[in-house]
Amino acid sequence: MFARWPVIRQLRGQDGRGQAARSARTDALRPRVEEADSVARSVCPYCAVGCGQLVYVKDGKVSQIEGDPDSPISRGRLCPKGSASKQLVTHAGRQTTVLYRRPYGMEWEPLDLGTAMEMIADRVMRTRRDTWQQEHEGKVVRRTMGIAGLGGATLDNEENYLMKKLYTALGAIQVENQARI
Amino acid sequence: MRADCIVIQGSNMAECHPVGFQWVVEARARGAKVFHVDPRYTRTSALSDRYLNIRAGSDIVLLGALINHVLSNELDFREYVLAYTNAPMIVSEAYRDTEDLDGLFSGFDPETRAYDPSTWRYEGVAEEPAAGLRAEQLEAGQAHALAAGPDQYGAGGAAAHPHPTTDPTLRHPRCVYQVLKRHFARYTPEMVEELCGLSRADFAELADAIIANSGRERTTAWVYSVGWTQHTVGVQYIRTASILQLLLGNIGRPGGGIMALRGHASIQGSTDIPTLFNILPGYLPMPYSHADENLDAYLTRAGGDTGFWGRKRAYMVSLLKAWWGDAATEENGFRFDNLPLLTGDHGHYRTVMGMIEGTVKGYFVVGENPAVGSSGGRAQRFGLANLDWLVVRDLTQVETATFWKDGPELETGEMRTEDIGTEVFFLPAASHVEKEGTFTNTQRLLQWREKALDPPGDCRSDLWFYYHLGKLLKERASSDDRDRPLRELTWDYPEEGEHRDPSASAVLREIGGVGPDGRALSAYTELRPDGSTRCGCWIYCGVYADEVNQAARRRPGREQNLEALEWGWAWPANRRILYNRASADPAGRPWSERKAYLRWDEERGEWAGPDVPDFEKGKHPSYLPPDGAAAEDALSGTDPFIMQTDGKGWLFAPAGLADGPLPAHYEPLESPVRNSLYGTQSNPALRTYPRPESPYNPERSPRFPYVLTTYRLTEHHTAGGMSRPLAYLAELQPELFCEMSPALAAELGLENGDWATIVTSRTAIEARVLVTERVRPLRIQGRIVHQIGLPYHWGWGSGGLVTGDIVNDLLPIAVDPNVYIQESKATTCDVLPGRRPRGAELLRLVEEYRHG
Numbered sequence A: 001m002f003a004r005w006p007v008i009r010q011l012r013g014q015d016g017r018g019q020a021a022r023s024a025r026t027d028a029l030r031p032r033v034e035e036a037d038s039v040a041r042s043v044c045p046y047c048a049v050g051c052g053q054l055v056y057v058k059d060g061k062v063s064q065i066e067g068d069p070d071s072p073i074s075r076g077r078l079c080p081k082g083s084a085s086k087q088l089v090t091h092a093g094r095q096t097t098v099l100y101r102r103p104y105g106m107e108w109e110p111l112d113l114g115t116a117m118e119m120i121a122d123r124v125m126r127t128r129r130d131t132w133q134q135e136h137e138g139k140v141v142r143r144t145m146g147i148a149g150l151g152g153a154t155l156d157n158e159e160n161y162l163m164k165k166l167y168t169a170l171g172a173i174q175v176e177n178q179a180r181i
Numbered sequence B: 001m002r003a004d005c006i007v008i009q010g011s012n013m014a015e016c017h018p019v020g021f022q023w024v025v026e027a028r029a030r031g032a033k034v035f036h037v038d039p040r041y042t043r044t045s046a047l048s049d050r051y052l053n054i055r056a057g058s059d060i061v062l063l064g065a066l067i068n069h070v071l072s073n074e075l076d077f078r079e080y081v082l083a084y085t086n087a088p089m090i091v092s093e094a095y096r097d098t099e100d101l102d103g104l105f106s107g108f109d110p111e112t113r114a115y116d117p118s119t120w121r122y123e124g125v126a127e128e129p130a131a132g133l134r135a136e137q138l139e140a141g142q143a144h145a146l147a148a149g150p151d152q153y154g155a156g157g158a159a160a161h162p163h164p165t166t167d168p169t170l171r172h173p174r175c176v177y178q179v180l181k182r183h184f185a186r187y188t189p190e191m192v193e194e195l196c197g198l199s200r201a202d203f204a205e206l207a208d209a210i211i212a213n214s215g216r217e218r219t220t221a222w223v224y225s226v227g228w229t230q231h232t233v234g235v236q237y238i239r240t241a242s243i244l245q246l247l248l249g250n251i252g253r254p255g256g257g258i259m260a261l262r263g264h265a266s267i268q269g270s271t272d273i274p275t276l277f278n279i280l281p282g283y284l285p286m287p288y289s290h291a292d293e294n295l296d297a298y299l300t301r302a303g304g305d306t307g308f309w310g311r312k313r314a315y316m317v318s319l320l321k322a323w324w325g326d327a328a329t330e331e332n333g334f335r336f337d338n339l340p341l342l343t344g345d346h347g348h349y350r351t352v353m354g355m356i357e358g359t360v361k362g363y364f365v366v367g368e369n370p371a372v373g374s375s376g377g378r379a380q381r382f383g384l385a386n387l388d389w390l391v392v393r394d395l396t397q398v399e400t401a402t403f404w405k406d407g408p409e410l411e412t413g414e415m416r417t418e419d420i421g422t423e424v425f426f427l428p429a430a431s432h433v434e435k436e437g438t439f440t441n442t443q444r445l446l447q448w449r450e451k452a453l454d455p456p457g458d459c460r461s462d463l464w465f466y467y468h469l470g471k472l473l474k475e476r477a478s479s480d481d482r483d484r485p486l487r488e489l490t491w492d493y494p495e496e497g498e499h500r501d502p503s504a505s506a507v508l509r510e511i512g513g514v515g516p517d518g519r520a521l522s523a524y525t526e527l528r529p530d531g532s533t534r535c536g537c538w539i540y541c542g543v544y545a546d547e548v549n550q551a552a553r554r555r556p557g558r559e560q561n562l563e564a565l566e567w568g569w570a571w572p573a574n575r576r577i578l579y580n581r582a583s584a585d586p587a588g589r590p591w592s593e594r595k596a597y598l599r600w601d602e603e604r605g606e607w608a609g610p611d612v613p614d615f616e617k618g619k620h621p622s623y624l625p626p627d628g629a630a631a632e633d634a635l636s637g638t639d640p641f642i643m644q645t646d647g648k649g650w651l652f653a654p655a656g657l658a659d660g661p662l663p664a665h666y667e668p669l670e671s672p673v674r675n676s677l678y679g680t681q682s683n684p685a686l687r688t689y690p691r692p693e694s695p696y697n698p699e700r701s702p703r704f705p706y707v708l709t710t711y712r713l714t715e716h717h718t719a720g721g722m723s724r725p726l727a728y729l730a731e732l733q734p735e736l737f738c739e740m741s742p743a744l745a746a747e748l749g750l751e752n753g754d755w756a757t758i759v760t761s762r763t764a765i766e767a768r769v770l771v772t773e774r775v776r777p778l779r780i781q782g783r784i785v786h787q788i789g790l791p792y793h794w795g796w797g798s799g800g801l802v803t804g805d806i807v808n809d810l811l812p813i814a815v816d817p818n819v820y821i822q823e824s825k826a827t828t829c830d831v832l833p834g835r836r837p838r839g840a841e842l843l844r845l846v847e848e849y850r851h852g
């Protein structure tokens, strides 16, 4: 029994990465991916290489994210960021409720999502009305200089599209993105 | 992959694009020679054949000297240059070069610090009847210079006359080839040694390698990243590389090209479908407030009418139809008058100044963290503190959302929470696995992500947010004319699931375009100027061809050739190598069998090869345009650069740039070195935003003797919001550090692991010292110049497991005049031993430095 302890076998010179690393416990281990309920084909959200990811879900939670061997770009590989992206999705520091800070307020307050949406819509319409410029230096401009937006470059194309479309219809021109930066 | 030589310059590919770097490693294993040119020795250098240590901010000197070497020894790929570039064009007599004006080009107005580019044209062009005023000709170039120039011309670049006078012998003193030769003559190996700190032997090795690996049989690729773009002369860095690669015949060919490694998952997509102020989807310019701005006038100003850009009316009208649907008709100019108009710079940094000044009242920040991630962080935070309302959407409570309760200005006493009137909404976002949609990677490849599960709690996608906000705003729209664009906006996406998410595939389908029969279009050539087609982004037209989400295609790479045309979808038209017509000679034969890619198949009457031809499939190499031809018909069978008005690669840019038709080396705004090439020290057209919150270091100031450069680490992501809260990543890179050479450390009395304070006129921060040979002192103009390096991923919040001072707070807000990207790769600083002072003491220290 004792002689089958992996550490003893390794000390006796067997390769610690191969057979000698096995034990009854490791033999019983199954990869998390085998037990997943579903798997989604995704793409790493960090840099622009665009490595393929396989996202495994079990019991309504992400159980593993791995490189997609089918991807002709990454061939199954992920760098430290891509490999850690399960934590990006599951870490405890993620904020999952709406927070509100009133003007001059000292602390966050909770707020219902629907209420927040209505309040934001009211503010957009008010600011737009108050800062509307029909003309500037005698020429038509049809815009507001009171509303601006800045987006990150991890936004999906579809998201950027709706943003630009809506901002433009509002006459908000100060729309920018990490891509400038 | 197919390159024979790869030069990585202004990029640390191995650490910042690690999985992409596997292809460089593989190319090298197959015999390619790899050079790394960078201010820091990194893992990229370790895996290269040669590392060349360069001073940050001096790359144009090196690239210019390579061009000079090619030209003065006539080492260019002459057949390629003659057929595919504008080398033989004759430049106007009115043009004056930096050689004549000590570092300025003709047309500079010292008062506005902007160029009037009208003298940079080809000869004979002014005598042509004008097809209408181009944007750059209006107001003596002012409109051009102010509205972030080149993007104004959309994807096609500025208009140049398609058939100017030429001299195929390249002897005419004013032909582009000779103009170039004269312009770059002073970029010598001696100058490289003096300004870059690179030895003549190193220069010769690089020059010999790229020459030996270019031409018919071989190709060299250049790879860059933000080490090139983040300069006040950043666009011209890339221009210099383009000139060199065109001269060597390395554009449009397998293993050639200039590869931009972009930093974020969909930063390319964010440019193509821009959330950027100066462009509309597909690089169509945002309209500018001219007296008579309407659709026709706009299209006249938006660039030339030849080449594929000549179809810009179809692209624009299809966009207007996608946005305003049936309300957009021929009679009302397709509701062009629903668009707001620009009057100049409305970029990120200008907008921040607007916040401080009080004109900007409301701000949406979506997956971005400017309080930590943008240059001059103090100005950012002063801006945020002066807003009426702020909406932040992110995964964690990023610093931009919490500056009012824990920002650094509270500690210095400059702000008090109870005095900050900004109303803040924090809305939690869905992660990349909790929504579906496409990213566009750095190779222009769109890849669809499937949704793995629903987001938790109140978390929603940004698509959900903007869709539902849009619905609420439309409900609030009045009958007032001002609200017409909102009322008429098409906004009817199918809703899915419990949270009523708008269908991302329906949005992608709108982006990809539909025809008169309502069926998805398959290529941008199907777009029509008569309002019968709708398309949200013409370069993405075809992404939903055959009613199939082409970006979701996943045929495994191992079952395909290297192009992998059935994995995702690359714009435009699923082409993988742009301008690939240039991979064949003018007659349509491969330049060599070794570098064969596209070839003209006479029998079948079409272009054939492993890729989708970036050329009309059936256009014969001998095709000559008839008189008066428009759009692509105006380009011949030997014009590979189909988006250019003349189909040629531009060595000399007769229009389109805000700071000169040719690149010239200028020092960074803040530099310890005198520009020994010209009397003009820094880019004369660069833009600054002087404010007390973000002042500048004086040039060549002894108070700020060291060169400072910033960079990223493998384990972190930009401002850190997506990496500092992750235990694995935080543990791997827990702390901000400052890399310096043993020589500088000795001079400052610092040892590895000590604290140091880094000071600029913006602020001072502290970091642990990493003493390493990876950073080496350089001999510049006969004296030693030290460089230091700082990774910029830390901040105080974002749910981070590790914290640290904000490196971007040190940086100046000075931008390139073409694209308004800030200079964050080369500035000056001082370094003091020990930790930085706290509270008001910090302000006192910085004050002392400012007034020295």
Ligand code: SF4
Pocket: A044, A045, A046, A047, A048, A049, A050, A051, A074, A077, A078, A079, A080, A081, A082, A083, B016, B017, B018, B019, B020
């Ligand atoms: S795994 Fe690494 S290299 Fe690949 S996309 Fe993600 S961050 Fe980039």
